[in-house]
Amino acid sequence: MSEWKEIELSEIIEFGNGKKKPETNGSIPIYGGNGILGYSGECNYEDETIIIGRVGAYCGSVYYENKPIWVSDNALAAKAKVGNSTKFLYYFLKNANLNQHAGGSSHPLVTQTLLNSLEYEICVDETEQRAIASVLSSLDDKIDLLHRQNQTLEQMAETLFKQWFLENPNPDWEERPLSSIASFLNGLACQKYPPQNDVDKLPVLKIKELRNGISEDCDWCTTEVDEKYIVENGDVIFSWSASLMVKMWNGETCILNQHLFKVTSSEFPKWYYYLWSKFHLDQFIAIARAHATTMGHIKRGDLDEALVLVPSEEEIELYTESFEPIIEKVIINNRQISKLVALRDTLLPKLMSGEVRVADTPVIALKKTKEARPEFKEAILIAAIVRTLFTPKIGNVSRQWYQKIAYLHKRKLKELTEQQSVFELTTEYSKKAAGPYKKNMRYQGPEGICINNKYLEAVNDYAFKPSENIDKIDTYFDNYWNRELFENWTIEKFRFVPVKKLGVYATVDYSLLELKKEGKELSASNVLGNISESKDWKHKKVLPEFSPQNIDQAIDDLKNLYTY
Known part of the structure; x- marks a missing residue:
């Protein structure tokens, strides 16, 4: 294959050192050997950059960014030389297992000199490199999208749980111990159940695997164990020792090891015992830390002392209508993630070696389709808001x-x-005067798209109502804006809030974000100072809704709605 040649990395990659992380605050990621360490207002690398862990346990780990970043002094930076694809080289280095070349036994280390000298058989044709990177990126993009969807879904479930069970509980609900609403099955000492052959075996689920997934170096256990110890994708697993966590298992079928609970219930739905277990997790972590042992843990008595609120059967059924679709979607997404990860990890070494060529694999069908224009996405959101808020x-x-x-x-x-x-x-x-204002909304922008497509009708120069094609936005909305969040959080929180108060919320939030970037205190006085510095906003200081007391109240409200 003429596209693959035996060369040193120095011929296609230029390596650079990191520097001590700056003290400034901002939104630019600071990378170390274990990924993002924090955020700064400064950068030392821009555009496409590969980050490589330089020292310690994460020596040889590989990350990719395509924006300004700061690479700290426990990492190295790598840039593709002309005629090479940075994204392809990122995947190549991930596959190369650079840690195996690290020097030093007690303190592993990789250096620029070492990396420059490494020789590999590698694709040197930029067109082929880009094609390979495109296939792998399409898989990673889909995996990332599903992970972000799950984060949103989990946050929505926790928000609903907090609202119904913590902020506005029914005073008639019964209090019961957490241990009484579900079964907490401790795992096996799996080393006592080694596989008898290479067929009848399953990987062992330990704390490490619960956190990071099943890997090639995992332990194995015979399948000749009680089926109650078999863990399937979607089962609720509770790590009660060392690193405490509650998680819906998102990997392959495996065997439950000791120090992990498999949580099930014949009385209550999964969402109920899962969210109550997560709610008490911080308390359990504090208990574990207080134990004077080398490995903090909780006891079954701690499950007995953790209390939950138990609604009536009718109320549980009603709440299940909201929670169950969210939890089921998370499980479905996790299964899809597992399949995509397995496919990517199978293809990665084959594509890097040339054993499989891009033209030979159907994965090319996963390439991104043409991305919708930002103006069109915005138009769909506008139309949805108008449809929801408008009434005769x-x-x-x-x-x-x-x-x-x-x-x-x-x-x-x-x-x-x-x-x-x-x-x-x-x-x-x-x-702008009306608050945070998005420019270019009118004419050929999102408003123009809404009117031309007859999603909306312009009643006058500044107001709108739904038009004849309004329901066609449903074809697109879920692709861009997260319907569940929109309907169950945004509209629920803000539908009946007066427009002036919405303007205060948006203005104060915008100011808080700017203050956060600058590392300043998030206080009413600083918000007023931020407003005063803007020629278009300084008039707000004399408006009654922007009094110091109202801004204080807005900050309190926003801190209950958002994270700062």
Whole structure:
């Protein structure tokens, strides 16, 4: 294969050192050997960059970014030389297992000199490199999307749980111990049940695997054990020793090891005992830390002392209608993630070696389709907001009204998918008189798309109502905006909030994000100072709704809605 040649890495990659992480705060990721360490206002690398762990336990780990970053002094940076694909080289280095070349037994280390000297048979044709990277990226993009969906779904379930069981519980509900609503089955000492052959065996689920997934170096156990110890995708697993966690297992079928509980119930649905177990997790972690042992843990007595609220059967059935679809979607997504990860990990070494060529694999069908224009995505959100808010009695929906709802929805969506992306709102929206305002909404922008497609009708220059094709937005909405979050969180929280108060929320949140980026205290006085610095916002200081007391209240409200 002429596209594959035996060469040193120095011929296709330029390596660079990291530097001590800066003290400044901001939204730029700081990378170390174990991924993102924090965030700064400075960068030392831009555009496509490969990050390689330099020292210690994460020596040889590989990450990829395509934006400004800071690479710390316990990592190295790598840039593709001209004529090579950075994304391809990222996948190649991940497959190369660089840790095996590390020097030093007690303190493993990789250096630029070592990496430059490593020789591999590698694809040197940039077109082929990009094709390989495209196949693998399409799989990773889908995996990442499913993970972000699950984060959103879990957050939604926890929000509903908090609202119904913690903030507004029925005073007539019975209190019972956590141990009484579910069975907490401790795992086997699996080393006592080694496999008898290479067929009748399953991997052992230990704490490490619960956190990171099943790996090639996992232990194995015979399948000749009681079936109650077999763990399937979607089972609730509770690690009660060392690293405490509660998780719906998202891997392959395996055998439950000791120090893990498999949580089941014949009386209550999965969402109920899963969310109550997660609710008490912080308390259990504190108990485990207080135990004067080398490995903190909880006891069954701690499960007895952890109390839950038990609604009536009718109420459980009613709540299940909201919770069950969320939990089932998480489980379905986890199964899809497992399949995609297995496919990617099977293809990675074969594509890197040339054993499988891009033209030979159907994975190419997973390449991204044409991405919708941002203006079209925004139009779908606007139309959905107008459709939801409009009633004959209330009347038309103003631009100011829908813009505030759109801002507050995107604020939560960005927070749930990637915490640092919330700062993008301060560039996406501008400081205009009406509050955070998105430019270019009119004419050929999102409003124009809504009107041209007859999703909305412009009643006048600033207000809208649904038009004849409004329901066609349902074809697209789920692809961009997370219907469950929109309907069950955004609309529920803000539908009946007056427009002026929505403007205060959006303005104060925008200011808090700017203060957070600058590392300043999130206080009413600093918010007022931020408002005063803007020529378009400084008039707000004299408005009654922007009094110090109202801003204080807005900060309290927002801290219950968002994370800062």
